[in-house]
Amino acid sequence: MVEADHRDLGRRLAEVGYLAEESLAMAVALARRLERPLLLEGAPGVGKTEVAKAVAEVLAARLIRLQCYEGLDANAAIYEWDYRRQLLAIRLQEAEGRPRAELEQQLFSETFLLRRPLLEAISQEVPPVLLIDEIDRADEEFEAYLLEVLSDFQVTIPEIGTISATSRPLVILTSNGSRALSDALRRRCLYAYLDYPDETREVAIIAARLPDIDRTLCRQAVQFVQALRAEDLEKTPGIAETLDWVRALFALGIGDLAQDPEALQASLLCLLKTEPDIKATTPEVTARLLGRVA
Amino acid sequence: MNAVRQIAGFVGHLRLNGFTAGPGEAIAIGEILLQGERPLSIHEARLLLKPLLAGNHEDWIRFDELFDAYWLGRGIKLAERQPAQGQVTVDDRRPLIWERHFAGDGSQDLPGTGDGPENWEDSGPAPAGRTLASRRERLLGTDLRRLRSPEELAEAEAAALRLARAMRYRLSRRQRMARRGSVLDLRRTLRRNLSKGGEPFDLLWRRRPDRPVRLVVLLDVSGSMEPYSRTFLTFLKGLVGAWRESDAYIFHTRLVRVTQAMRDGDPLRALTRLSLMAKGMGGGTRIAEALRHFNESYAKSALNARTVVVIVSDGYDSDPPEALGTELARLKRRARRVVWLNPLAGWPGYEPVARGMAAALPHVDLFAPAHSLASLGALESELAAL
Numbered sequence: 288m289v290e291a292d293h294r295d296l297g298r299r300l301a302e303v304g305y306l307a308e309e310s311l312a313m314a315v316a317l318a319r320r321l322e323r324p325l326l327l328e329g330a331p332g333v334g335k336t337e338v339a340k341a342v343a344e345v346l347a348a349r350l351i352r353l354q355c356y357e358g359l360d361a362n363a364a365i366y367e368w369d370y371r372r373q374l375l376a377i378r379l380q381e382a383e384g385r386p387r388a389e390l391e392q393q394l395f396s397e398t399f400l401l402r403r404p405l406l407e408a409i410s411q412e413v414p415p416v417l418l419i420d421e422i423d424r425a426d427e428e429f430e431a432y433l434l435e436v437l438s439d440f441q442v443t444i445p446e447i448g449t450i451s452a453t454s455r456p457l458v459i460l461t462s463n464g465s466r467a468l469s470d471a472l473r474r475r476c477l478y479a480y481l482d483y484p485d486e487t488r489e490v491a492i493i494a495a496r497l498p499d500i501d502r503t504l505c506r507q508a509v510q511f512v513q514a515l516r517a518e519d520l521e522k523t524p525g526i527a528e529t530l531d532w533v534r535a536l537f538a539l540g541i542g543d544l545a546q547d548p549e550a551l552q553a554s555l556l557c558l559l560k561t562e563p564d565i566k567a568t569t570p571e572v573t574a575r576l577l578g579r580v581a
Numbered sequence: 582m583n584a585v586r587q588i589a590g591f592v593g594h595l596r597l598n599g600f601t602a603g604p605g606e607a608i609a610i611g612e613i614l615l616q617g618e619r620p621l622s623i624h625e626a627r628l629l630l631k632p633l634l635a636g637n638h639e640d641w642i643r644f645d646e647l648f649d650a651y652w653l654g655r656g657i658k659l660a661e662r663q664p665a666q667g668q669v670t671v672d673d674r675r676p677l678i679w680e681r682h683f684a685g686d687g688s689q690d691l692p693g694t695g696d697g698p699e700n701w702e703d704s705g706p707a708p709a710g711r712t713l714a715s716r717r718e719r720l721l722g723t724d725l726r727r728l729r730s731p732e733e734l735a736e737a738e739a740a741a742l743r744l745a746r747a748m749r750y751r752l753s754r755r756q757r758m759a760r761r762g763s764v765l766d767l768r769r770t771l772r773r774n775l776s777k778g779g780e781p782f783d784l785l786w787r788r789r790p791d792r793p794v795r796l797v798v799l800l801d802v803s804g805s806m807e808p809y810s811r812t813f814l815t816f817l818k819g820l821v822g823a824w825r826e827s828d829a830y831i832f833h834t835r836l837v838r839v840t841q842a843m844r845d846g847d848p849l850r851a852l853t854r855l856s857l858m859a860k861g862m863g864g865g866t867r868i869a870e871a872l873r874h875f876n877e878s879y880a881k882s883a884l885n886a887r888t889v890v891v892i893v894s895d896g897y898d899s900d901p902p903e904a905l906g907t908e909l910a911r912l913k914r915r916a917r918r919v920v921w922l923n924p925l926a927g928w929p930g931y932e933p934v935a936r937g938m939a940a941a942l943p944h945v946d947l948f949a950p951a952h953s954l955a956s957l958g959a960l961e962s963e964l965a966a967l
Contacts (some may be wrong), residue, residue, distance in 0.1 A: 293628070321609055328638055362768075370767035374781070462639070464882060470601060477632040480641040492967035519877065521915075563914070 296345065296430040305334070305341035305493050307486055314479035315342055315459075324437050324458035326422075326473065329481030332525010335461040338481075341420035342457065350414040351456070353404040355425035361432050365442055367401045374497040395446035405436050409452035417456040422472075423463055430472050438475055448454050484526065486513055492526060493533055500537055507544045510580040515558060518576075520567070524558040544577060551577075594636055594651045598643070599965050602634045609633060623652065695793070742777060762788030795826040797916070799875065801894035803833040803866035809924045809952070813893055816957055818843045828883050832871035838879065868937060869900035872908035884915040893922045893951060896938030905937050909944035920960070921945045927952030 297312035307315075315338070318325035327335045334479050338367055343350035373394050378392045402410070408417040422430070436442060440452035460476060462468060484492060489509045494502065524532075528552045535557045539550055561563045592607045610633060614621070621629065627648055633639045769785040777783075798817055802810045814831075821829045821843040829840045875883075884890070890912060898905055913919050921941060927950030942948060950956045 310628055310631060313628040317613075317629065317632055320613070325632070368768070370771060373771075470636075473636040474601060474603075474605075478635045478637070479632050480635075480638050520879070555848065 292320065299345045300341050301343045301495075302390050303341050305337060306484075306495065307341075308481075308484075308488070311338065311479050311481065314477055318459075319409075319457055320453050322478070324476045326458055326460045326462065326468075326476035327380050327481060328462050328464055328478070329522060330483065330525070332523075333481045333483055334526055335481055336418065336420055339416055339420075339424070339459040339461075342459070343416040346416065346457070348413060348457070349411065349413075349414070350418060351404050351408045352418045353417065353422075355421045355429070357424055357426065359425045359429050361429075362403070364403050364429070365405045365432065366442050367402055368395070368442060368446075369399045369401050373399050380399070396438060396521040397447070400444070400447070405433075405444050406450065408458075409436070409440050409442065410450065411454055411456070414454040415456045417458045419458065419460045420458045421463060425467060427469065430469050434471055435461065440449050482515060482555055483513075486510060489526065489529065493529060496530055497533060497537070500533055501542065503543070503544060504536065505533060507580050508536060510577055511544060512558065514576045514579045515568075518568070518572070520559070520564045522560045522564060524560075528558050530561075539571050539579075544580060548574070584614065588614075589604060591651050592634070593631075595640075595647060598639055598647055600634060601636050606633050626652075762786035764788065794826075794917075795885060795888040796820065796891065797828045797837070797888055798830070798891045798893065799871070800829070800831045801833070801866060801868070802831045802894075803897075804894075805866065805895050805897050806924070811921055813951075814953075828879075830875065830879070832866075832868070834865055834867045834870070836871040836874045848854070865899050866894070866897055867900050868894060868896070868898040869904035869908050872905070878910045880912065880915050884912075886917055888916045889918045889920060890916045891920045891922060893924075895923055895925050896921075896941065898937035900937070902936040902940035906944065907938040909941050913944045918946045919944065920947045920949065922949055922957075923952035924950070924952045926950035927956055 293309070293313040293316035296316050297307050297309060300307045300312065314325055317323075327338060329335055339352075340350060362447075376390070376394060376399070380387075404417070408415055419433070422433075425433075437458060440455055442450050443449045483489075486506075486509055489512070490502075490506050493500065493505050493509060497505075509529065512524055512532070516523050532554060535554050536544075539554060541547060541550055541554070544551055548570065554571055555565070555568060555573065559568055588610050589607055592602050592604075595602050608632065613629065627645070630648070631641070631644050635644050742947050747884075764787045766785040766787040770781050770783070773785060774780055774782050798820065800810075800813055800817055802814075816837075821827050821840055827837070827840070829843050830836055830838050909919065923938070926948065949959070
């Protein structure tokens with residue numbers, strides 16, 4: 288049952304080091320149950336991609352990833368004929384003098400088919416996890432291709448015919464909201480929004496990833512980052528940045544944030560990724576933020 | 582049966598509040614509930630319904646409130662404040678300039694459906710071709726303040742819409758066929774050369790088109806801009822409707838994002854949404870405050886390195902001029918170009934002496950007149966030149 292599923296899933300995700308909010312665990316459980324794609328939105332660095340990796344690990348499924356980019360087209364996402372090998376085959380055939388009919392059949396067989404992630408994902412024996420990362424970077428035309436694959440789980444190749452899914456993958460799409468997605472896509476997907484974790488959860492995440500770190504430093508660092516997120520920054524630091532920073536603090540031998548202001552200021556490079564942000568976060572600002580850390 | 586009716590009622594309640602959930606979702610919920618062994622707790626039901634029924638971030642945030650309102654009878658019942666679809670009554674207190682804003686545009690003005698030029702001719706009574714053309718030409722150069730009769734205004738609006746559509750720039754980054762390019766298009770090359778025995782003789786290439794420009798328009802709808810607002814709003818609707826990568830805001834003393842309302846396919850609903858947003862329209866202006874609001878709330882997601890920000894305003898600001906300079910400088914750092922269109926700049930002998938305008942000029946890449954349709958059309962080359 289779904290209500291039991293999601294608790295179980297949440298627990299198993301925690302075992303592989305992903306501390307999911309209850310709403311996210313429920314969304315993933317529902318996506319499995321209903322065999323519908325799940326659309327994850329949220330600011331960069333909240334761990335959207337990590338969800339897919341962790342879910343794949345929990346389900347012991349293969350993770351197939353399609354990274355979207357501007358200009359991604361069907362050839363790079365679904366399938367492509369291997370033209371170079373086809374040309375070679377034609378040359379060989381000429382040299383050997385084999386009959387033409389045989390060659391034609393051979394040229395457009397699966398031997399010469401390059402499977403791209405989407406086709407790969409629907410032709411697995413065991414249902415994989417298909418991660419379609421940063422779908423908002425792809426063009427709208429590509430979204431339309433995707434709709435066919437996601438609703439029918441089949442791909443039509445003119446030369447071969449329609450290939451239906453041997454198993455239905457668990458599809459997870461992520462978006463940073465750099466472009467509005469079409470309503471058609473949204474309607475086919477379940478939806479979950481990931482926010483920055485609250486203090487308790489972030490401390491738990493850091494502690495799970497870096498078990499050697501002192502708990503007090505960890506809490507201090509998380510409180511500092513949470514205060515920093517409230518500032519007007521161009522790039523708000525995500526969980527990955529917090530992790531990097533705590534690692535750096537550990538490497539620098541800082542046991543208490545208030546201990547060495549200069550080293551602290553220098554280590555902020557791990558959190559601030561643009562020049563205006565670095566300039567805006569002066570030692571005074573750092574001291575003010577530090578004042579809020581209990 | 583009762584549960585089914587309640588679920589359907591809840592989905593309807595959400596739809597009234599702008600969710601896109603439909604019968605498909607209601608059926609999915611029913612199926613899940615039927616499989617359950619025990620009744621769900623309210624907490625579980627909330628968790629279960631949220632990913633199914635929410636479709637975007639806004640839905641996600643509002644869901645809990647709407648859920649409580651429907652199932653627990655708590656909180657504000659948002660649905661009651663909005664009239665049901667199809668029964669929208671036009672608000673009589675609506676500011677005058679909205680009055681005919683969507684008049685007669687019906688469905689043929691929806692983005693994407695009214696593509697062909699033949700559709701453009703549909704709005705308004707169409708006299709014989711030539712007179713129409715010459716009148717249009719004259720209209721293009723006329724100061725919009727001088728348009729008095731409803732017919733002239735309607736025609737100016739139709740022209741603004743046409744102009745906006747003609748300016749659309751919908752290039753994507755997919756590779757296209759090109760005479761010469763960087764990548765060999767093997768698929769097309771083989772196809773083309775089948776007649777030559779598969780020998781790749783004619784080579785076909787692909788290349789990436791230029792990146793599309795993103796457009797963000799901030800329109801001043803304060804009292805001093807009133808003679809122009811109507812035409813600019815129509816122009817804005819045309820631009821935003823046709824230009825995928827665009828974003829529209831209106832401001833007077835406050836700033837409101839109107840992109841969704843402008844794209845709304847249902848003209849009646851769009852009208853209601855806009856008039857709700859436009860409360861206080863026609864009053865004073867606080868440009869610096871509006872820009873500050875934009876910089877703080879929207880700039881991060883709305884702007885990128887290929888964004889052109891177009892501010893349409895007469896520059897009469899009741900905020901201190903220094904504040905305007907500061908906010909514009911902040912805006913300028915995030916955007917590719919800042920264009921300021923000033924309807925007054927088209928008047929003979931105009932000098933940007935308004936103190937706010939003088940403070941703004943150093944941060945503006947282009948300062949141009951926007952008093953007539955022709956001057957709006959001149960914007961296109963500015964955008965294409967990026």
